[in-house]
Amino acid sequence: MSALWIATIGTSVIAFLLKYSGHSIPERFLSNPKIQRIxxxxxxxxxxxxxxxxxxTEKSSLAIDHRLAGVGVAxxxxxxxxxxxxxxxxxxxxxxxxxxxx
Amino acid sequence: xxxxxxxxxxxxRRVSKVASxxxxxxxxxxxxxxxxxxxxxxxxxxxxxxxxxxCLLSLLTFSGASQFAVVGVxxxxxxxxxxIATASLLGVRNGLYGVIxxxxxxxxxxxxxxxxxxxxxxxxxxxxxxxxxGEDAMRHGFYLTGFGVFIFWNLFxxxxxxxxxxxxxxxxxxxxxxxxxxFLGLVWPRLITKRDRIIAISAVALALALTPILPAGLxxxxxxxxxxxxxxxx
Numbered sequence: 001m002s003a004l005w006i007a008t009i010g011t012s013v014i015a016f017l018l019k020y021s022g023h024s025i026p027e028r029f030l031s032n033p034k035i036q037r038i039x040x041x042x043x044x045x046x047x048x049x050x051x052x053x054x055x056x057t058e059k060s061s062l063a064i065d066h067r068l069a070g071v072g073v074a075x076x077x078x079x080x081x082x083x084x085x086x087x088x089x090x091x092x093x094x095x096x097x098x099x100x101x102x
Numbered sequence: 103x104x105x106x107x108x109x110x111x112x113x114x115r116r117v118s119k120v121a122s123x124x125x126x127x128x129x130x131x132x133x134x135x136x137x138x139x140x141x142x143x144x145x146x147x148x149x150x151x152x153x154x155x156x157c158l159l160s161l162l163t164f165s166g167a168s169q170f171a172v173v174g175v176x177x178x179x180x181x182x183x184x185x186i187a188t189a190s191l192l193g194v195r196n197g198l199y200g201v202i203x204x205x206x207x208x209x210x211x212x213x214x215x216x217x218x219x220x221x222x223x224x225x226x227x228x229x230x231x232x233x234x235x236g237e238d239a240m241r242h243g244f245y246l247t248g249f250g251v252f253i254f255w256n257l258f259x260x261x262x263x264x265x266x267x268x269x270x271x272x273x274x275x276x277x278x279x280x281x282x283x284x285f286l287g288l289v290w291p292r293l294i295t296k297r298d299r300i301i302a303i304s305a306v307a308l309a310l311a312l313t314p315i316l317p318a319g320l321x322x323x324x325x326x327x328x329x330x331x332x333x334x335x336x
Contacts, residue, residue, distance in 0.1 A: 006182040008155045011172045011189040012162030018193045019165075020218040022200020023207075031201075038333030039195050043167060044298055045305040045329040046192055047289035049322040050174045052306035054282035057313045059179060070279025074286050084287045088141055091283030092276030099273050 066102075070095030124239050127228050128246035135166075135224050136254020138284075142169055143262025145281040148272040149177025153263040160259040164252060165222055167192045167288055171322075174281065180319025188323050199226040206240055220248025297332065304328050 055071045056062055074091040082090070139160060146156035151173055159169045168189035175185040200221045206229070209217050225248035232239035269275045293299050305325035312321035 003182050004151055004155055004176060007172050007176050007185040008151070008159055009162075010182060010186040011168060012159065014186060014190045015163040015165050015168055015193045015196070016219060018190065018197040019200055019221045020215065022197035022221065023204045023209075023214055023218050025201070034334055036198070038330050039198055040292075041298075041301055041329035041333050042191055042326055043195070044289060044292050044301050045325040046171060046188060046322060047167065047285050047292075048302035048305040049309035049325040050171060051282045051285045051289065052309045053178050053313060053322060054174055054285065055279070056310055057178065060313055060318060062310060062313065066273070066276075067279040067282065070276055071282050071286065074279075074283035078286065078290045084138060084141075084284075087287045088280045088283050092280040094276070095279030096274060096276030099276070 066095045066098040069098050121239075121242060124228075124232055124235070124242045125246060127231065128243055128250055131224050131228055131247050132250025132254050135251050136258055138166060139255040139258030140262035140265070141280065141284045142166065142173075142255075143259040143264075144266040144277055145170060145262075145284060146173045146259075147263045147266035148277045148281060149173040151176070151263075153260070153267055156263040157256065157260055160256045163189070163193075164219060164255070165193050165196055166255075170281075170285060170288065174285065175319045175322060177281075178318045178322075180322075181317065184317070184319025184323055188319065191323070191326055195223075196221050199223075202226060203229065203244060206237055207244065217244075217248075220245070220252055222248065222251065224248075224251050301328055301332055 051071070055067050056064065058065075070091040070093075073094040074087045077087045077090050142160065143153075143156050146159065146169070147153065151159070156173075159172065163169050163172070171192050172185045172189040175188050176182070200218060203217070203221060203226060207214075207217050225244045228247040229240045229244035232243040266272060266277060269277065272278055289302065293302055305328055308325050308328065309321040312324055316324070
């Protein structure tokens with residue numbers, strides 16, 4: 001089985017077990033305020049790290065290229081409170097323009 | 103006999119009115135959020151997943167942030183264990199939603215399995231928004247939104263995956279920047295306090311600093327420790 005299949009099936013199995021366990025365990029196990037707080041902070045850390053890695057790395061080294069321009073425009077769009085599709089589209093258009101013409 | 107009839111009608115009218123508000127909430131959330139599935143399908147194919155794998159992730163994992171994470175880590179050259187671990191850390195919150203919803207849904211067996219699968223940000227969010235309208239409205243909101251997002255998310259994933267597959271060189275279409283922009287769009291609404299923004303910037307810095315040193319995928323997981331360290335402080 002290829003690495004991509006292992007990732008696909010493994011993620012799906014654990015995602016379901018996490019959902020199902022929430023429906024089956026007593027509330028007191030997860031009502032600890034520290035657990036709740038860590039749970040709201042983990043997505044912030046992981047998603048931000050993914051933004052950084054996907055924008056500024058190529059294989060295992062740092063790289064500055066057309067993607068940074070695209071994500072920079074996405075930041076501006078978000079500051080201007082643009083909706084999600086606009087953010088993604090302006091990033092793609094900017095990045096594609098630079099990649100194709102420079 | 104007249105007063106129970108009026109009572110019944112009045113109650114009935116209230117029930118249908120609640121249902122229409124709940125229906126509207128659920129439908130608008132389902133369509134808007136489901137449309138993000140295009141971005142996921144495209145991101146998955148851009149990062150090397152097949153159309154079938156992209157669609158299976160949406161059907162079986164059915165949790166946006168986890169799905170984006172697994173394709174992001176694999177696309178960055180990570181191994182499946184790091185990808186699964188990152189996605190799973192993002193999936194823990196669905197378990198917490200299950201804890202909130204279980205006492206309100208009170209379902210067992212196959213119904214519990216189905217309810218668990220559609221326990222996500224949106225279904226729980228709409229359900230909690232209906233709280234003032236009563237437990238029935240909460241249940242309606244949960245199921246309508248859960249099934250609604252499920253249908254649209256999967257249809258749009260297929261569309262995005264097929265679209266990206268037809269593109270050829272994804273860089274020429276800007277898809278390699280659209281993927282991190284999509285992550286940014288997911289994290290942006292969560293950056294409410296100064297502490298949140300400091301965590302975000304620290305996580306970017308740490309992940310970039312570790313990229314040349316650690317195998318791909320691990321720099322991303324490592325940033326979870328920032329969240330844990332901050333969360334443990336009183």
